[in-house]
Amino acid sequence: MDYREIPFFKPYITDAEIKEVEDTLRSGWLTLGPKTKVFEKMLADFLGVRNVVALNSGTAALHLSLVALDIKEGDEVITTPYTFVSTVAVIIQSGAKPVFVDIEPSTMNIDVSLIEEKITERTKAIMPVHIAGQPCDMDEITDIAHKYKLFILEDAAHALPAYYKGRIIGTIGHTTSFSFYATKNLVTGEGGALATDDTNLAEKIRVLSLHGISKDAWKRYTSSGSWYYEVVHLGFKYNFTDIQASLGIVQLQRLQEMQKMRRHVAEMYYSMLSDIEEMELPFVKEDRETAWHLFIIKLNLHKLNISRNEFIDRLSEKGVKTSVHFIPVHYHPYYQKMGYRKGMYPMAEAVYRRSVSLPFYPQMTEDDVRYVANSIKDIISKERLKV
Numbered sequence: 003m004d005y006r007e008i009p010f011f012k013p014y015i016t017d018a019e020i021k022e023v024e025d026t027l028r029s030g031w032l033t034l035g036p037k038t039k040v041f042e043k044m045l046a047d048f049l050g051v052r053n054v055v056a057l058n059s060g061t062a063a064l065h066l067s068l069v070a071l072d073i074k075e076g077d078e079v080i081t082t083p084y085t086f087v088s089t090v091a092v093i094i095q096s097g098a099k100p101v102f103v104d105i106e107p108s109t110m111n112i113d114v115s116l117i118e119e120k121i122t123e124r125t126k127a128i129m130p131v132h133i134a135g136q137p138c139d140m141d142e143i144t145d146i147a148h149k150y151k152l153f154i155l156e157d158a159a160h161a162l163p164a165y166y167k168g169r170i171i172g173t174i175g176h177t178t179s180f181s182f183y184a185t186k187n188l189v190t191g192e193g194g195a196l197a198t199d200d201t202n203l204a205e206k207i208r209v210l211s212l213h214g215i216s217k218d219a220w221k222r223y224t225s226s227g228s229w230y231y232e233v234v235h236l237g238f239k240y241n242f243t244d245i246q247a248s249l250g251i252v253q254l255q256r257l258q259e260m261q262k263m264r265r266h267v268a269e270m271y272y273s274m275l276s277d278i279e280e281m282e283l284p285f286v287k288e289d290r291e292t293a294w295h296l297f298i299i300k301l302n303l304h305k306l307n308i309s310r311n312e313f314i315d316r317l318s319e320k321g322v323k324t325s326v327h328f329i330p331v332h333y334h335p336y337y338q339k340m341g342y343r344k345g346m347y348p349m350a351e352a353v354y355r356r357s358v359s360l361p362f363y364p365q366m367t368e369d370d371v372r373y374v375a376n377s378i379k380d381i382i383s384k385e386r387l388k389v
């Protein structure tokens with residue numbers, strides 16, 4: 003087997019994105035402006051929602067959904083510890099308390115059977131995270147939210163586009179937050195967007211995203227704008243830019259083509275790796291379609307001589323770069339100082355110990371996938387526990 007370097011991820015940028023960015027750079031308008039409006043409209047049409055507000059990150063979208071709904075000190079928001087830290091950090095930054103519910107190991111999503119026991123009079127919202135692009139059990143979450151009058155604020159950083167029982171993610175919860183960070187399915191370098199059918203909420207979020215300045219703040223430097231403005235909320239600097247929008251417009255046009263390529267890479271992994279007893283491949287429930295953002299395998303460590311970390315090092319020596327999604331949020335020193343302890347969320351912890359995210363991006367060739375699969379097979383054949 004010849005040595006190859008296989009990165010964990012490569013953004014898929016073509017001449018079309020470069021041309022569109024160049025056009026913006028030459029236009030004289032770099033920040034939030036007409037191209038952002040075009041991108042927001044395109045994404046709203048793609049999702050079939052009334053409003054999309056483009057923002058400078060997925061984190062900003064999650065944060066503003068909490069702030070705009072007046073979720074604050076004394077309130078509680080339910081989510082899982084098996085996520086990127088920003089899902090939880092924004093809850094704390096809003097003043098509210100995150101309340102963790104453990105995950106269902108097969109999908110790594112929130113275990114809906116454990117949500118109700120965590121609801122108190124202070125609970126205001128549920129923040130489900132669609133891990134790796136697979137939608138959570140949204141019918142059950144919606145029933146619970148109706149019963150207790152809670153908002154559903156979806157973290158769909160991984161889930162563009164994903165479908166639950168035929169409905170695209172972005173049309174179910176009160177708000178849905180997407181990320182366009184450099185490793186995501188649609189990239190704008192940094193960036194994110196919030197989708198909602200609630201037009202008043204979307205307008206408030208727009209205002210909050212640009213210093214709390216009243217309506218159409220971005221227009222104050224255009225020929226139709228005026229220097230005068232009023233600050234009506236304590237706002238943030240969370241706006242998108244037209245440079246990001248240039249990437250987004252072209253990436254959105256190419257999204258389905260890139261998704262097809264992702265699905266093909268996933269199918270190749272299944273066909274090359276499905277007969278290995280020492281690991282489990284991603285499990286996707288039948289009534290939903292994952293966005294195939296990540297390809298997370300789980301090692302059956304009781305059948306191996308090596309730990310997950312050693313497995314990652316051995317792959318890296320062969321040139322195969324991997325990652326781990328996720329270090330449970332309550333493991334981090336900041337959260338330990340808050341009083342969280344290892345052992346509190348056993349399913350999230352058990353999955354964390356076993357999981358490895360394989361290289362996964364649309365342009366992976368059959369030879370790339372075969373190289374990763376053969377590297378895995380080689381390591382496992384040497385480290386299989388003899389019984």
Ligand SMILES: Cc1ncc(COP(=O)(O)O)c(C=O)c1O
Nearest residue numbers: 059060061086088159181182183
């Ligand atoms: C599950 C999850 N939520 C939220 C985010 C935050 O997105 P962003 O990096 O755009 O702020 C990420 C990003 O990596 C994520 O993986």
